[in-house]
């Protein structure tokens with residue numbers, strides 16, 4: 001049903017883009033009920049219309065009861081997904097009752113659209129932008145990675161990072177079970193590479209847990225050797241590289257660790273590298289969003305920009321009770337491998353996923 005609707009919107013949109021210039025894309029979300037479908041729909045919009053479309057998106061939060069509006073700010077603070085969605089659209093939103101018959105809200109919406117138009121130097125989304133995005137999308141779909149993914153249909157996750165950053169715990173979260181030893185220690189817990197396979201929402205995955213940089217017992221050289229062997233081993237298959245960073249501080253040590261990771265991976269793996277933040281639960285306890293955490297430190301903000309916002313947050317304390325791993329997989333398959341919705345997540349309608357938080 002949803003997909004039919006999406007296709008209809010797409011066809012209408014194509015006609016519109018061909019014949020007109022579009023000032024604004026209004027993305028309606030039911031206030032307080034951000035669904036996986038909503039998140040995917042924005043990704044879909046971005047994929048079909050290209051990244052430039054985000055400059056023209058205005059989120060319209062619809063509500064049934066007036067008092068729901070009062071919870072919006074609270075919701076924004078509490079819900080990192082909502083924050084991320086809003087951030088992607090330049091923080092532009094308007095609230096509006098479900099019937100859309102409140103004149104003052106409609107006036108505000110028009111003012112905001114006018115403001116957006118001026119912000120975009122009176123430029124609209126054009127057919128030319130759409131054509132460029134279509135070419136890019138087709139290239140992606142027929143790219144090497146896509147074929148690679150089609151034939152192997154499994155993904156290797158390689159966890160990298162500083163000691164005690166939460167690599168093993170993240171491996172457990174991905175596989176949805178406790179297979180890697182993860183514990184608090186002043187020393188390094190993982191000494192050798194450990195490989196475990198499983199599935200994420202039915203999709204076959206293999207997870208490589210690795211000993212961390214700044215190891216308490218192994219030398220840098222020993223670590224490098226072990227990691228290089230991992231890279232050689234999974235070089236032939238589709239991989240996602242996950243430098244793991246604790247979302248509680250970002251110091252010189254983390255910067256140096258990222259430099260070492262980048263040196264190890266080299267430029268060729270950049271597109272498939274996703275920064276994985278752990279301790280999402282602690283951010284939540286502090287009423288802080290991941291965006292606030294990232295933007296707090298200049299070096300971290302720069303790093304995330306370098307990775308073109310390819311990051312994800314885990315709360316490793318909800319092992320087996322969240323769909324965090326599924327969301328990460330969907331993001332990676334879409335952005336790093338250009339896999340279409342049908343391929344990556346026909347099974348991801350959220351019905352079989354447990355609550356994230």
Ligand SMILES: Nc1nc2c(ncn2[C@@H]2O[C@H](COP(=O)(O)OP(=O)(O)OP(=O)(O)O)[C@@H](O)[C@H]2O)c(=O)[nH]1
Pocket residue numbers: 162163164165166167168169170181182183184185187188189190191211212278279280281282314315316317
């Ligand atoms: N609160 C919280 N604690 C976490 C999270 N992820 C990991 N931890 C804790 O951080 C500590 C270290 O986790 P590990 O998974 O062993 O970290 P590691 O990077 O594998 O550590 P080494 O093997 O020593 O390099 C453990 O006490 C975990 O419970 C998280 O998302 N939230």
Ligand SMILES: [Mg+2]
Pocket residue numbers: 167168169181182189190209210
């Ligand atoms: Mg470990």
